[in-house]
Amino acid sequence: MNMIEKARQQVAELVMESYKASSLPEAEVKTGAVEVPKDQSNGDYSTSFAMANAKLLGNPRQTAQTVIDGLKLEDTYFTGAQSAGPGFINFRLSDKWYAEVINAVEDMGEKYGAPENPSGEKVMVEFVSANPTGPMTIGNARGGVLGDALAAVLDRYGCDVWREFYVNDAGNQVDLFGRSIEARYLQIIHGEDAVEFPDDGYHGDDIKALAAMIYEKDGDKYADMPEADRRNAFIEFALPHNIDLMKQHLQRYRIDFDRWFLESSLHKSGYVKETVDFLTANGYTYEKDGAIWLKNTQLGADKDEVLRRSNGFYTYYAVDIAYHRNKFVERNFDRVIDVWGADHHGHAIRFKATMDAPNLGLEGRKLDFLIMQMVRLTRDGETIKVSKRTGKALTLNDLLDEISVDACRFFFNAKPDTHLEFDLGLAVRQDSENPVYYVQYAHARICSLVAALAAEGVRVPAARDIDVSLLSTDAERDLIKQLAQWPEEIRLAARDYDPSRVNRYLIELASRFHHFYNSSRVKGSEENLLKARLKLSDSVRAVIKNGLELIGVSAPESM
Numbered sequence: 403m404n405m406i407e408k409a410r411q412q413v414a415e416l417v418m419e420s421y422k423a424s425s426l427p428e429a430e431v432k433t434g435a436v437e438v439p440k441d442q443s444n445g446d447y448s449t450s451f452a453m454a455n456a457k458l459l460g461n462p463r464q465t466a467q468t469v470i471d472g473l474k475l476e477d478t479y480f481t482g483a484q485s486a487g488p489g490f491i492n493f494r495l496s497d498k499w500y501a502e503v504i505n506a507v508e509d510m511g512e513k514y515g516a517p518e519n520p521s522g523e524k525v526m527v528e529f530v531s532a533n534p535t536g537p538m539t540i541g542n543a544r545g546g547v548l549g550d551a552l553a554a555v556l557d558r559y560g561c562d563v564w565r566e567f568y569v570n571d572a573g574n575q576v577d578l579f580g581r582s583i584e585a586r587y588l589q590i591i592h593g594e595d596a597v598e599f600p601d602d603g604y605h606g607d608d609i610k611a612l613a614a615m616i617y618e619k620d621g622d623k624y625a626d627m628p629e630a631d632r633r634n635a636f637i638e639f640a641l642p643h644n645i646d647l648m649k650q651h652l653q654r655y656r657i658d659f660d661r662w663f664l665e666s667s668l669h670k671s672g673y674v675k676e677t678v679d680f681l682t683a684n685g686y687t688y689e690k691d692g693a694i695w696l697k698n699t700q701l702g703a704d705k706d707e708v709l710r711r712s713n714g715f716y717t718y719y720a721v722d723i724a725y726h727r728n729k730f731v732e733r734n735f736d737r738v739i740d741v742w743g744a745d746h747h748g749h750a751i752r753f754k755a756t757m758d759a760p761n762l763g764l765e766g767r768k769l770d771f772l773i774m775q776m777v778r779l780t781r782d783g784e785t786i787k788v789s790k791r792t793g794k795a796l797t798l799n800d801l802l803d804e805i806s807v808d809a810c811r812f813f814f815n816a817k818p819d820t821h822l823e824f825d826l827g828l829a830v831r832q833d834s835e836n837p838v839y840y841v842q843y844a845h846a847r848i849c850s851l852v853a854a855l856a857a858e859g860v861r862v863p864a865a866r867d868i869d870v871s872l873l874s875t876d877a878e879r880d881l882i883k884q885l886a887q888w889p890e891e892i893r894l895a896a897r898d899y900d901p902s903r904v905n906r907y908l909i910e911l912a913s914r915f916h917h918f919y920n921s922s923r924v925k926g927s928e929e930n931l932l933k934a935r936l937k938l939s940d941s942v943r944a945v946i947k948n949g950l951e952l953i954g955v956s957a958p959e960s961m
Contacts, residue, residue: 520560
């Protein structure tokens with residue numbers, strides 16, 4: 403239940419009813435914008451109705467006063483209205499609205515924030531999709547949180563959400579992966595100087611570890627095997643091993659996928675060839691120097707793309723088209739959101755042009771991208787690139803050894819389109835400067851209050867049993883308004899693909915609670931006031947827990 407939206411709608415309805423019953427000229431009037439003013443000293447909601455219709459109705463100030471004089475506010479969300487400035491009509495909220503906010507928090511429970519009429523739109527969020535030839539990076543860590551939090555927001559907003567990890571288990575990088583393991587394996591047998599390592603190979607210690615595992619398991623069994631068979635054997639062992647490690651690390655990170663989709667399945671099924679043939683049949687390709695090219699410039703992109711090389715191998719671009727056709731055509735998703743790094747920005751623009759091609763079978767479907775910026779890890783002002791434990795490039799798993807999952811998820815869920823400076827020192831601090839600690843402390847503080855009062859025989863009352871009119875201070879009213887904002891934040895986060903709105907909302911809610919708690923005594927207050935303030939506090943607790951769990955962060959009851 404979105405009480406912000408309900409208030410807006412009621413303002414528009416009340417103004418229109420008053421206008422129709424007034425002596426103002428009859429005309430096809432506009433409803434005018436209804437906003438929450440930044441300065442609420444003159445009102446809680448404001449409409450520009452009089453100014454929006456000045457040409458039809460005359461002087462906006464006079465129109466505003468006429469409308470105000472005719473308002474019928476009995477049993478509405480408002481106690482009164484007044485004109486301001488060049489013709490704004492400002493409304494004051496009533497106790498009825500504040501009471502319904504607290505009722506909504508109680509009635510909807512964990513589902514508070516969800517729309518009353520969810521769309522049920524079938525949406526896929528594809529994220530992380532890290533190359534399985536090595537460990538997951540800090541960039542993957544940020545993409546994991548943003549993708550998972552966005553999926554959670556869309557789910558709460560009423561979409562039918564599917565989380566997917568696309569596994570690049572085919573192509574040149576996998577062949578290079580096999581050659582790299584092969585070289586390290588043969589170096590174990592013959593010595594490092596005796597076996598040349600590929601110049602473009604994967605040099606990480608993880609490759610050495612995989613080769614050592616193979617040698618420990620099978621000895622020199624593969625030493626005299628034909629190269630192609632040996633590499634295939636190494637790939638068949640190492641890829642599942644790496645993918646399983648990714649699953650373990652992501653589960654540690656509180657991320658689970660509905661499906662790990664294998665690129666190789668598109669090749670084995672013939673779907674890549676079928677897709678290129680489909681494009682050709684629809685006039686979107688041409689041949690040049692033995693290769694098949696996509697006419698992407700005709701679709702609005704800045705260059706054409708090779709789909710099949712002269713050697714007969716399909717490019718990653720062709721595979722991407724096939725994969726996205728699979729998402730839309732074969733699996734019938736209404737919308738697909740790919741979470742990519744900033745280095746994919748140009749590719750995203752070109753690929754969007756491709757997918758919007760007429761006759762591709764995707765009419766009415768929507769492909770969007772969430773492009774995230776880079777991460778810089780710091781400690782005491784210095785950039786951190788390596789793990790304390792290993793002395794090597796810092797991976798997701800290394801990071802989780804240093805700081806909590808809660809801190810990782812909260813810090814990485816920052817605004818996607820901005821560069822993120824992640825302060826490891828701040829992430830482990832236990833004070834109000836650490837935003838996740840600040841929010842969690844507010845939750846724990848309320849839990850302690852509730853427990854202490856329960857020990858004295860005072861239980862959290864039902865919403866219907868409190869007198870909301872007693873919650874009359876600015877701190878109390880501001881806190882209820884912030885509770886009302888939660889469904890609106892869910893709506894905006896889903897609309898803008900910006901799950902970081904949840905973080906900012908929770909920080910503000912915690913801030914308003916701390917201000918209320920420090921200025922308004924709960925324990926020791928008169929009985930009815932105590933009950934009202936306790937219910938308000940517990941409502942805040944419920945929404946903080948709601949928000950933290952939405953982004954995969956725990957809500958501790960004590961700290």
